[in-house]
Amino acid sequence: MLKFQSFLLCIALSANALGQSLFFAPDNAPAEVASNSFGNKAIRMVTNASDEPVLSFGSNGHLYVSVWDNYADAFGAPFEIDPESNVFMSDAEGPRMASQGDYIVITYQISGDWSNGARSVHSQDGGLTWSNPVALVEGATEDHFMPCVAIDGNGNPFAGVKVGNNSASIYEGILQSQDGGNTWLPAVNASANAEGEAVCECCPSKPFWASGHYYDLVRNNNANVRDFWLMSSADGETWNAALDIDPLDWELNSCPESGAAVTGPVQGAEYLAAFMSAGGPSGQSRVYVSSMDLNANDGQGAWLSTEPATVSQFDNATQNTPVLGQWQGADGNSVVALAWEQNAGGYDVQLALSAGGDWSLTDVAQNITDEWSGQHRKPALAFSTDPNGDPLLHMAWQQSSTGTVQYLRGGIETATSTICLFDSEPTIITDNNGIHVQVGSEWNGSNYSLWTSQGRLIRSGIIKSGNAQTGQVSFPFNQLPAHVIFSLEREDGVRWAQQIIR
Numbered sequence: 172m173l174k175f176q177s178f179l180l181c182i183a184l185s186a187n188a189l190g191q192s193l194f195f196a197p198d199n200a201p202a203e204v205a206s207n208s209f210g211n212k213a214i215r216m217v218t219n220a221s222d223e224p225v226l227s228f229g230s231n232g233h234l235y236v237s238v239w240d241n242y243a244d245a246f247g248a249p250f251e252i253d254p255e256s257n258v259f260m261s262d263a264e265g266p267r268m269a270s271q272g273d274y275i276v277i278t279y280q281i282s283g284d285w286s287n288g289a290r291s292v293h294s295q296d297g298g299l300t301w302s303n304p305v306a307l308v309e310g311a312t313e314d315h316f317m318p319c320v321a322i323d324g325n326g327n328p329f330a331g332v333k334v335g336n337n338s339a340s341i342y343e344g345i346l347q348s349q350d351g352g353n354t355w356l357p358a359v360n361a362s363a364n365a366e367g368e369a370v371c372e373c374c375p376s377k378p379f380w381a382s383g384h385y386y387d388l389v390r391n392n393n394a395n396v397r398d399f400w401l402m403s404s405a406d407g408e409t410w411n412a413a414l415d416i417d418p419l420d421w422e423l424n425s426c427p428e429s430g431a432a433v434t435g436p437v438q439g440a441e442y443l444a445a446f447m448s449a450g451g452p453s454g455q456s457r458v459y460v461s462s463m464d465l466n467a468n469d470g471q472g473a474w475l476s477t478e479p480a481t482v483s484q485f486d487n488a489t490q491n492t493p494v495l496g497q498w499q500g501a502d503g504n505s506v507v508a509l510a511w512e513q514n515a516g517g518y519d520v521q522l523a524l525s526a527g528g529d530w531s532l533t534d535v536a537q538n539i540t541d542e543w544s545g546q547h548r549k550p551a552l553a554f555s556t557d558p559n560g561d562p563l564l565h566m567a568w569q570q571s572s573t574g575t576v577q578y579l580r581g582g583i584e585t586a587t588s589t590i591c592l593f594d595s596e597p598t599i600i601t602d603n604n605g606i607h608v609q610v611g612s613e614w615n616g617s618n619y620s621l622w623t624s625q626g627r628l629i630r631s632g633i634i635k636s637g638n639a640q641t642g643q644v645s646f647p648f649n650q651l652p653a654h655v656i657f658s659l660e661r662e663d664g665v666r667w668a669q670q671i672i673r
Contacts, residue, residue: 173652176455177534178239180234185468187224188436189611191586192585193506193522193524193525193526193583193584194537194583194584194585195522195524195537195564195579195581195582195583196581196582196583197539197579197581198579198580198581198582200543200568200579201540201543201577201578201579202235202577202578202579203570203575203576203577204226204246204248204249204250204567204575204576204577204578205235205237205249205575205576205580206232206575207323207573207574207575208228208539209228209229209230209233209235209249209368209576210228210229210231210233210260210574211228211230211242211569211570211574211576212228212229212230212231212260212261212262212265212569213227213228213234213260213261213262213265213266213569213573213590214227214549214550214551214567214569214576215227215228215266215267215268215277215551215652216225216268216552216565216567217241217268217269217270217275217276218270218553218554218555218565219238219242219270219273219297219298220272220273220297221241221273221297222241222295222555222556222563223238223239223240223241223298224239224553224555224565224567224578224580225237225239225268225270225297225298225553226237226238226246226551226567226576227252227266227268227277228576228577229260229265229266230256230260230448231260232257232258232260232282232476233251233254233258233260234251234252234258234260234277235249235250235251235252236250236252236277236301237248237250237320238250238297238298238299238300241277245505246578252277252279252289252292252301252304253279253290253304254283256282256290256304257282257283258279258281258282258283259279259280259282259288259557261372262375262492262549262569263373263429263430264280264316264317264375264428265279265280266278266279266280267279267318267319267375268319268320269320269321269322269328270322270604271322271326271470272296273294273295273296273297273349274293274294274322274326274360274383274429274640275293275294275297275298276292276293276294276320276322276328276352277289277291277292277293277320278290278291278307278318278319278320278328278330279291279318279465280316280317280318285314285315285316286308286312286313286314286315286316287308287310287311288546289305289306289307289315289316289318289320289330289332289346290304290305290306290307290318291304291307291310291320291328291330291348291352291355292304292305292352292647293305293328293352293443294352302352302353303481305352305353305354305355306355307330307332307346307355308332308346308355308357308358308439313334313335313336314333314334314335314336314341315332315333315334315344315358315647316332316333316334316372317332317333317373317375317376317483318330318331318332318346319331319332319376319377319378320377321373321377321378321380321426321429321480322380323380323385324380324383324408324516325621326351327347327348327350327352328348328352328353329346329347329348329375329378329407330345330355330378330441331343331345331346331359331361331377331378331387331389332344332345332346332348332358333370333372333373333376334358334360335369335372335579338369338372338392338426339368339369340368340369341362341369341370341372341392342362342363342369342370343360343361343362343370343376343387343389343402343531344359344360344361344581345358345359345361345378345387345404345407345410346358347407347408349601359408359409359410360410361387361402361404361408362389362391362400362402362410362413363410363413364402364410364411364413365391365393365397365400365402365411365413365415366413366415367387367391367392367393368393369391369392369393370389370390370391370392371389371390371391371392371397371426371427371428372392372426373427373428373537374390374397374426374427374428374429374430374627375430376389376390376430377430377432377444378431379431379439381435381436381442381465382404382436382440382465382466382470382673383397383470384403384404384405384465384470384471385403385404385405385406385407385410386401386403386404386465387402387403387410388400388402388416388430388431388433388444388446389402390427390429390430390431390446391415391457392426393654394602395422395423395424396420396421396422397421397422397427397448397450397494398415398417398419398421398425399415399416399417399444399446399461400413400414400415400416400417400422401413401414401416401433401444401463401472401474403470403471403472405470412468412471412472412651414463414471414472414473414474415474416444416461416463416474416477416567417446417448417459417461417477418477419448419450419451419459419472419477420450421448421450422450423449424535427447427449427477429446429447429491429492430446431442431444431445431446431493432445432446432493432494432495433445433495434495434496434497435506436464436465437462437497437507437527437528437530438509438527438528438529438530438587439464439466440464440465440466440467441462441464441465441475442462442463442465443460443461443462443463443495443507443530444456444460444462444463444495445458445459445461445480445493445495445509446459446461446493446594447459447490447492447493447511449492449626450606451479452623452627452628454486455488455489455490456489456490456491457479457480457481457489458479458480458481458490458491458493458509458511459477459478459479459480460477460478460479460480460509460532461474461475461476461477461478462474462475462476462477463475466618476654478532478533478656479511479533479632480493480511480523480532480533480536480608481534481536482533482534482620482622482642482658482659482668483534483622483658483666483668484534484622484666485515485536486514486528486537487513487515487545488494488511488513488514488515489509489514490511490512490513490514490521491511491512492511492512492548492549492550493509493511493553494509494510494511494550494551495507495508495509496508496552496553496554496564497527497554497588498554498556498562498564498583499527500556500560500561501560502633504526504527505526505527505528506524506525506526506527506554506562506583507523507524507525507526507527507532507542508524508552508564509520509522509524509532509553510523510539510550510552510566511550512547512548512549512550512565512568513536517546518546518547518548518571519538519539519541520538520539520540520547520548520550520566520568520621521535521536521537521538521539522537522566523535523536523537524583525624533656533668534658534668539566539579539653540568543570544572545570545571545572545573546569546570546571546572547569547570547571547577548566548569548571549568549569550566550567550568551564551566551567551568552564552565552567555567557582560571561564561582561583562582562583563580563581564580564581564583565578565579565580566578566583567579567580568578569611585626597609597610597611597614597659597667597669598610599657599669601669604645604647604648605645605646605647605648605650605651606645606646606648606651607643607644607672608643608644608646608657609643610632610634610642610643610652610659613640613661614634614659614661614667615634615635615642615658616633616635616661616662617633617634617659617661617662618631618633618634618659618660619631619633619634619644619657619658619659620657620658620660621646621651621655621656621657622623622655622656622657622658623652623654623655623656629650629651629655630646630650634659654671655671656669656671657669657671658667
């Protein structure tokens with residue numbers, strides 16, 4: 172059985188947004204959340220029950236929260252969390268934040284106290300006031316490092332930490348709170364079922380609650396193979412399953428210090444995970460998206476596919492720090508957003524958007540920051556709903572040149588300047604001999620490429636129709652893996668791509 176998923180609708184916007192049918196339309200230019208005296212490390216963003224974005228960020232030793240005020244149409248003054256402590260601040264390993272309605276929780280580490288310095292604070296009013304700091308760990312004799320937090324179906328937080336002093340045997344520990352973050356239970360081993368003896372000691376984990384189960388995405392360390400694994404538990408105490416969702420098998424003898432993002436469900440019980448890996452064919456740091464069916468295997472999940480965020484859109488660029496988000500409308504419509512930092516002679520924030528139910532995030536990047544000078548890194552994003560019931564996307568990132576947190580919001584629009592209508596799109600035909608791609612005259616002379624699902628080029632060439640109305644290129648089944656991506660690019664820059672799964 173063959174399944175086809177169209178990535179693009181062959182539209183042309185600007186040179187920065189070729190080929191995508193959804194695009195981000197900012198309301199205005201980026202604004203500074205606060206002066207550079209507050210710092211811009213470890214930017215995290217959630218929304219509260221009033222659909223107001225809440226940001227956490229800081230500088231060495233200091234953690235701040237700033238809450239958007241819908242009535243004032245501006246962020247409030249930053250509020251310092253735990254000002255008496257030396258909060259450990261790092262983009263990859265620093266504080267983490269999660270929300271459920273007006274309940275928001277932040278976890279962080281006291282610098283220098285790696286065994287017992289994990290802390291949490293929580294807010295019950297959407298980020299306006301905060302509890303006193305709570306110790307996640309007490310009486311430990313080995314490191315409990317980098318607490319990364321989520322909230323379960325009962326409204327209680329749970330957190331992943333790296334437990335151990337030896338990088339060859341560090342495991343992923345899960346801490347649970349059963350009283351809204353006022354106290355925490357001891358850590359249990361969540362990664363025992365993953366291959367190898369350790370997890371990456373400096374890569375943040377991504378715990379999340381979905382489909383009635385506890386999950387945790389962790390970069391594993393199996394004899395220096397740095398894969399992402401999905402750990403799962405029915406009760407948050409017994410973590411009896413681990414699923415490899417990353418087929419790239421990146422081998423590296425140091426910790427990449429980069430974690431995963433997750434969103435869903437995009438349809439049914441399908442969830443998406445985005446992460447950086449340099450295990451692909453380019454050898455560069457690139458962003459990949461894996462899809463998972465969390466209903467499979469009694470909630471332990473099943474890996475479905477892994478795809479690069481770009482195969483032909485960027486020839487020479489490094490990518491990192493992906494973040495994912497999804498908007499769900501009252502009418503059932505949804506939008507998926509993937510953002511990341513990209514260095515191609517300078518850092519910019521790229522954004523890919525797709526309809527949620529039929530998601531496709533390959534080769535549709537829109538450069539959000541190329542109009543503004545400086546280095547733009549470490550994006551965060553969140554969705555809310557505007558007064559008309561439409562999606563409103565909030566984005567924040569580091570402006571490294573000024574040392575500030577930049578904020579931008581805007582709507583999601585559909586391109587109107589369609590060049591390739593449905594009746595002129597390429598056609599996929601299969602028979603006993605293989606797969607055939609037919610194109611009309613408007614694609615004459617286009618460059619075609621056939622890629623593996625991880626972005627390795629299998630075959631390329633020029634597709635011609637000559638004087639005929641259609642042209643064709645064929646691929647015998649015995650030359651194809653089970654999952655491929657076929658892409659076309661015309662001389663005017665319009666692109667079209669489709670994944671084919673046998």
